[in-house]
Amino acid sequence: MRLTVLCLVASILFSFASRAQAPAEVPIFEISPPAGGFKITFNVKASVPIEGVFEKWDATLKFTSPDVTTGVLDIKVDAASVNTGSGMKDGKLKGKDFFDVKDNPYITFHSSKIEQTDPTSFDIPGTFTIRGVSKPETLSLTLSGKGTGTGDVKGTMAFDRKDYGMKSGIPFIKIADRVEVDIVLQAKQVSGPRLVYKE
Secondary structure, eight states, X not given: OHHHHHHHHHHHHHBSOOTTTSOTTSOEEEEEOOTTOOEEEEEEEESSOEEEEESXXXXXXXXXXXXXXXXXXXXXXEGGGEEOSOHHHHHHHHSTTTTOTTTOOEEEEEESOOEEEETTEEEEEEEEEETTEEEEEEEEEEESSTXXXXXXXXXXXXXXXXXXXXXXXXXXXXXXXXXXXXEEEEEEEEESOOOBOOO
């Protein structure tokens, strides 16, 4: 459930761009934990709290020009790496009723564009795929330190688990349909020109 969104979050943490293949004239970023530690959390309202992380994922953010709207975000999460701290919950989430990791081992997000909604906020529409079902979703990000080459990134995304065929529950736990994900990370520009933003 919320775990799916986590993937997004976690993936963003590791790679904002492919250094080796990106030309020198485009901005290249790396993602790392901020001083206080990064956070990738997912929550679902339930009779028993359900929170967790994905421990294995990969992500890239590539730009074709200094225009911030040209960024393309790709996230790939190993669905079997979900960790809620409960073996029972993890097993249920990996099963056919939820992530179905045997037949659908990855959760992915591929952005279609980046939209700047105000001086420090961005919406990233894209295609979110989980358990073989793909639908449009939007990741919303807020930046601090814009224009300096280094800053914290806070992101949120929410989706309805039933839209992706996750209609079952977990024994003895009543679960809401809405899954929410929160992330906190740090982006650092390692080469290329500064990004151009809308003021």
